[in-house]
Amino acid sequence: MKVNKKEVEHVAALARLTFSPEELELYTEQFNDILEYINRLNEVDLENVEPTSHVQPLKNVLREDCVVTSDEELRQSVLQEAPEVEHGFFKVPTIID
Template sequence: MKLNKKDIQHIANLARLELTEKELAKYGSQISNILKYIDQLQEVDTANVEPTAQVTGLTNVFQEDKVCVWDKDEVKAALKQAPEFEGGQVKVKRVLD
């Protein structure tokens, strides 16, 4: 699969990445090259093979749906990392125009 500049721009947009012209060109050729290598997976017969996402056999580990108490100082330290913080809340840019 050969990706052109428009494809790369589209992927970067989906991934929310601002890329320079130079980056767009570089990633276009590098990612095409990697995909060419990965294409060998198509030669493997996977008819009747189930996909694997979990390897140790665990299924559906449930937890009770309840609020857990967390160390207050740790909560404070976590919130302090936000670049914009006001009145005990993390400030974000407006979502709707």
């Protein structure tokens, strides 16, 4: 399976990334090299193998769903890292025109 520039551009859009035409050229080439290597997996019969998404036999870890108040100091220290804040909320550019 080979990918072309158009597909790489589509994946970039899905990942919220943009590339210059030169970067796109390079990424498509490297992408294909890596995929060729990854395609080695096709040498193995994996038909009846169960997937492993997690190595530990842990069940969902649940806790009581209760409201915990955090102090104003912590709230401020979180907001302090935000690029733009208004009325104690994160501010973003226009979402709806």
